[in-house]
Amino acid sequence: MTKSVTLLFAHGAGFCKEIWEPITRRLGESSLLQNAAVNTEFVTFDFRYHGSNRDESEPPQLDLSNPEAPRVHHSSGDLTTWTSAEILERVQALKSKSPDRLLIGIGHSMGACALWSAEIQQPGTFDGLILFEPVYGNANVDHIVNFLVSITLQRQSSWYVYSLTKHFDLQSSLLIDSTSRPLREAAEQHLRAYDNFSAWDRESLEAYIKGGVVEDKSTGQTKLACSPIMEAMLYCSRLMFCSDEQLARVKCRVVFHSGRRSKMFLPSIFEEMKGKWPRIYSVGEPIPRSSHVMVMEKPAAVTQKIIESLAELEPFRASTPQSRL
Template structure:
């Protein structure tokens, strides 16, 4: 099945910390097939990636979903965080001369951009399913902030290895979390980010953590779409390592997302997908479906893989998403 892709550039909302006229861009890509384009009653799937990734990492999953559930899906959209993927390239000059150079671009700002996209005329009348991985999961939850329960835009929410966590739970497990975070930030800041060619970069990554556990298609997507031609020759990561490192300590959006789940999960079905060997402790996983806090889960699925299960086992993640889409079939064609 041949996927048709259409890239667009979306102007992000002005952020209060930035100077007038400082408007970042968000790169997005639409996926459909010749058949699905005419299926306007089908679902529109929205995808948000994890820290250090890019929108095309979802492509193996999107391809499998269209193959297995082509009659249920109208289109899919995937978004690059303002510092990641093609967005990072588009915003490079602004990021180098704005407060974002020091503070990064928070997941709150990515939330605002995706929420503005969801409210845009392009999405009017669409029946949407929001899907996020890790920090992208928190981002998708937060796109519902300030929206009345009767007007929530999604038919379902699918969170893959979400790092959404309550403030209390974060500080309860802080002794384990802070050393891990400090290690990841230090390793990211010192990581190699330039190679002579995409082929060299792919071969180098294939022998090293974390890429050595990835599905070959995910590694191909990284070498094809996660790298940009560098001045003077060679290739460089589209997401500057300094910007990626700034994203990890940005924990407030994860706290806010946990609170938001308590508000919206009774109105929109929330489906959780975990890797068997993921990053999030079981006690934190359980907290995301703690009914006493208002958080409920319509389903919980476990698949083989770790925290990077989107890259490690894309077929299993796609199958888990398809199972959720099956629960929406009876409502196909209804208007939200």
């Protein structure tokens, strides 16, 4: 009898649902997911303020009272609270539509925290979680926030190409009237040449451009869907942190993955969880030559990690006694 499972993908801060496309393409081509005994559905979405859910109705407030530690304030500053609430809403909609389907969450950074927090709040929400570097802990990370906010605020976020339309003004006797038009190509060329994205896989970069660059009809500009100041606000949020009682509530297997060069993931924290609750938590080997944004840098390696993790979870575990790939 064919079993059904939904893989729910949750992206990180500043990204969009399209960044999963290079990964879901590879997953769909894998022998694990081509197994006729399991019907697999992929679900991706944009968190609020990102991609197709872009929202600039409430401008963030920039605080430069300490120039060396810029901060951005906004009513959505409690990141884990509202992102996990959004996850729970989406899960409810999925389960009301297909109550018998198993549900496995796959997330990166902000999205990983949101999935994990949703399971902690409502144990049994998921049948498995595969999490790439949830930003978790109670350490003082002000120096990291200072750096992330500073470089993010410097990022170009809108593009114009100006062209002069000449006509003669009889009253002023001057050539006047310049008009501007948005040019998506300028934004795409800028992002393809952007040094901070140079380590990204080219297919992943194109996927990000596809969903992360939008035309703003109200201003006539081509913009990043998640503006730099909004992205910086997300970095100013308090880190996810839970008590032992909360961590032990989880009712599904949780696998953590990371990039070997990452400065945002402390393996010792997650190894300690594995030691306390080995039936819940496990930690994979770091992905070589990758950072916190390994999802963008190494989509093939990330896909392989997902396949290996899925092979240990139902319904794939029961369907693949030998071959995992």
